[in-house]
Amino acid sequence: MTRFRSNQFFAALMFLAFLTAFFVPHRISDRVRANLQALFAPVALPTRYLAARIHQRITPTRPRDDGSPERPRDAAVVYHENDQLRVELANVIGQLEYYKTLASERDKLGRVRDLCSPFSVMGADAGARDSISIVGPSASRLKPGTVVLSPAGIIGRIGRAGAGAAQVQLLTDRQSRFTAAIGRYVESADGLRFEIAIPPTLIVGAGQGKMHASMIEWKYVEAGLLRENDWCVLDDPAWPGVLKWYRVGRVASVRQSRSRILFADVTIEPVVDARQLREVMVMDR
């Protein structure tokens, strides 16, 4: 190919890339790449497995008591509390079953785990966004917006799905938005209960594994209703009802906003780094 033709060909490719990047909507370009991204699994999966093993050896994950971050509990106390909670949970599930039958909404409520299918994580975003690629035989049936979770909390939603693989937009991605409530477990005369004292607020992904809430009034912080290590739980009517108050993350820092002194600047971190998980659950039922 002559230099002139080669230059013309490259210019045409660049123009096409510019058009696709700036003018073609996501839903059109996603159709192509959703069906091609699984091709990288033979390299990404073994690499990920090895990297996870090495990472675990170098920096082993230390257990953290998110239930009582200020005073980490003794194992005996945790066993006792777990036993109690199981009894209560069984009771609550029983009551729920009863009311579900009454409401004839059997398919809409239930244990979240029963509504999910496991998918392997292929890798993190190859660029600078907060997303992960997952692989599984039923990936092509997933729809954009399907919720992705781990036992520790909600991770994100399906961005695009194709043959054998799907891309998950994490909650920490800069284009992610949802409403959530912030609360904590408190001891009361009736036992341990989860208490939310402030109204649900908008949470925005901030990238680099973080989320921000900037609409919470500072008076709640002054009243002690919001502090570090509180739980952030989903409270968004646009999401499936079964996920109400499902954990999203924990409050990593709270400080007064510099530009709007009546509001707090709250940073929320997911409980687990989704980019390091080997498996996730997709709520596809």
Place this chain on the structure above:
Amino acid sequence: MRLIPVIVLGYAVVGLQAGLGGFVQLAGAAPNLVLIVVVFLSLFSSRDSALLACFLLGLMQDLLTQQTLGLYALAYGLLALALSAAGSVLYREHPATHAATALVGSIFSSLILMIHGAIFGGGPTVGAAAAEALLSGLLAPVLIWLLQKLRPTLGLKVARKWT
């Protein structure tokens, strides 16, 4: 340049980038291995081959990211164009050149992502871009040294040793 070995190299590096992401990181950002290969090809292959190969590498990276399709292809194409033009004034064999070009290249590609992000949202933060550039710059001399061993396989001219 032989196209098939370069495509295989690109495939392996994009797979590695996805597999290592989340484990090798600084301040939430990972080094951009694909960008380092783009720098290597721009420095050591002929202009026309480098432009096409870097564009293809960007396109491969676009497949595994949440960014819009074509953004990395555009960024790497422009980067290859700039590096090929500057190739004659660069001391290509020196590790400092590799580190500096990877650093500048990473900032350049992040700038394109930021411009896109400013319009459509979802671009990287300045902190993430800086961390990625720093990591890529630090890793570039090592990775390019390894890649130089593959120059005969990739069909790139091997520099003569003067004795």
